[in-house]
Amino acid sequence: MAPTKEYQRLPGRSGFLIWGSRLYMARDHLLRISSNGWTENYRRFYFSDVQLIMVNPTNGQGFWIALHFVFCALFALCILGTDNTSLRIMWGAIALFFAVKMLLNFIGGPMCTTQIRTRIGVERLPSLKRMRNLRKVLATLRPLIDAAQGGLAAEDVPQRVAELQAHQAARQSYQASYQYAPAASAFAPSTVPEKRYNSYRGAAHGWNFGVFLLLAAAWALNVLSPGIPAATFVVVTTLAATGLTITALAKQGRSILEGPVRTVTWFGLGHVIISFVCGFVMMVAATVDDPAISNDQHAVMIAASKMHGPVVDGFYFFMAAYAAAVGIAGVITFMGARRNMEAALQAEASVSQP
16 A cells, blocks of 8 residues: 555665565654565654664675676676677676666665664664665654654753763674664663674685685586586585575574675575576486486486587576676675674673673
């Protein structure tokens, strides 16, 4: 259901097409609408209940620019790997798509995560992921929140702001933060529940991204030097990547790892799924071409490894580029995240001490 005319749509959006989150403003509250493509979820935040708006700048802009650059460069290289005009047009279109995404992320400006605290809890505002949109929204909301809550005496405001800033620094000392708290907030810093992290520091992720670099080499070798050794190399590295990806996803749930590292890991899972699906399709195609080998798994694998052509080789180049992008982006983001882990864990330990 679309918001009625009493609502004004605020800047910012998360997601893609019909999936994502938007923020609307009414006379006395905010309305967050989240959609998964099939259903919509509505959440209201009344101005009189707002206690704190917490904003943490992230390195998301640099991460997405680097990731889109890697994909753009790799698909541009795929154009050199084939003489087929149709495949060259397809690779060029994909490279252009990532080039446009890279430009849009550069124009969009620095990224952040935004949370709003009310009297009943803390909620994320995914649509406010760009600092530029956030500043516009805060400029609009600040007078409305202050009007709904009244104001403190002028001499009490500096003390309240100092308390909020000290608490926020203790919670996230490893990352710069920007925040706005309404002057009349009844929020007491000592009542904020702290998030507890486990001691996982990303070993599985590091190994996983390294294996994806090997997997990229395996797919490329399968084009340049097709045969049983290259196909076996692909199978072995795919199995290793599968196990490490599942392990990394399981461990990152309550870890201190930053969002970009988690995102790359999910991209890795996508590569693994495509590998298994397409491998199964090729084995079925091999048995259809020669039904006599349907009961001999080894013969089926040999027949599948001999399947080559413009489309098949183009797919191999795509998988090599995909794996290389995951590996390179993963290594870059993981090395950046490791620099912040120790400080974050020390801050968490200091907060947890009585």
